[in-house]
Amino acid sequence: MQEFPEVAVLRLGHRPGRDERMTTHVGLTARALGADRAVFPDNAGQSHETVADITDRFGGPFAVERTDSPRASIRDWDGRIVHLTMYGERVQDVEGEIRSAHRDDGEPLLVVVGAEKVPFDVYEAADWNVGITNQPHSEVAGLAVFLDRLFEGRELDRDWADADRRVIPMETGKRVESVDEDAESDAA
Numbered sequence: 001m002q003e004f005p006e007v008a009v010l011r012l013g014h015r016p017g018r019d020e021r022m023t024t025h026v027g028l029t030a031r032a033l034g035a036d037r038a039v040f041p042d043n044a045g046q047s048h049e050t051v052a053d054i055t056d057r058f059g060g061p062f063a064v065e066r067t068d069s070p071r072a073s074i075r076d077w078d079g080r081i082v083h084l085t086m087y088g089e090r091v092q093d094v095e096g097e098i099r100s101a102h103r104d105d106g107e108p109l110l111v112v113v114g115a116e117k118v119p120f121d122v123y124e125a126a127d128w129n130v131g132i133t134n135q136p137h138s139e140v141a142g143l144a145v146f147l148d149r150l151f152e153g154r155e156l157d158r159d160w161a162d163a164d165r166r167v168i169p170m171e172t173g174k175r176v177e178s179v180d181e182d183a184e185s186d187a188a
């Protein structure tokens with residue numbers, strides 16, 4: 001989100017076919033819950049396309065990109081690294097320290113989520129290995145809870161730019177309005 005230092009989400013590992021939905025949902029969750037950017041492995045082309053398409057239609061700012069070396073993305077990251085893992089420290093014990101590095105010290109954050117077994121050097125490269133509970137579950141659920149704790153719920157109120165449609169919240173039913181860019185800028 002623009003008022004915070006950058007948060008990027010790195011998806012480590014992608015098994016084509018099997019991980020298609022999970023990798024896509026890592027990207028969609030990163031976007032919806034306040035991260036600025038998702039980085040997918042090179043072989044996740046379909047997920048990349050889907051997340052870019054949703055961003056075109058429902059707005060941003062949000063970037064999605066691919067890398068042929070996720071390990072280099074970790075090695076070269078200029079900021080702090082959070083690795084989400086069921087083996088990590090309890091989120092409730094370290095979230096304050098992470099928020100303070102991010103907000104008070106202005107450190108960009110790279111949030112790493114795995115697919116299959118994560119190599120040990122990622123645990124060593126991380127500034128924090130963080131467990132969202134110490135029970136096995138999903139990278140999508142872990143990422144959602146982590147981002148919500150990081151932003152303390154502020155991501156729920158964010159504004160979206162460059163959308164061509166907007167969902168109108170309703171008690172019952174579904175309403176989607178198209179966004180008229182000219183009307184918006186006239187009104188501003």
Ligand code: SAM
Pocket residue numbers: 083084085086087112113114115116117118130131132133134135136137138139140142
């Ligand atoms: N056994 C794998 C390992 O050794 O890393 C875990 C694979 S799990 C299906 C995929 C990813 O979900 C993990 O790499 C981690 O990022 C995330 N994950 C699963 N449970 C988690 C938890 N309790 N807390 C944080 N992240 C979790």
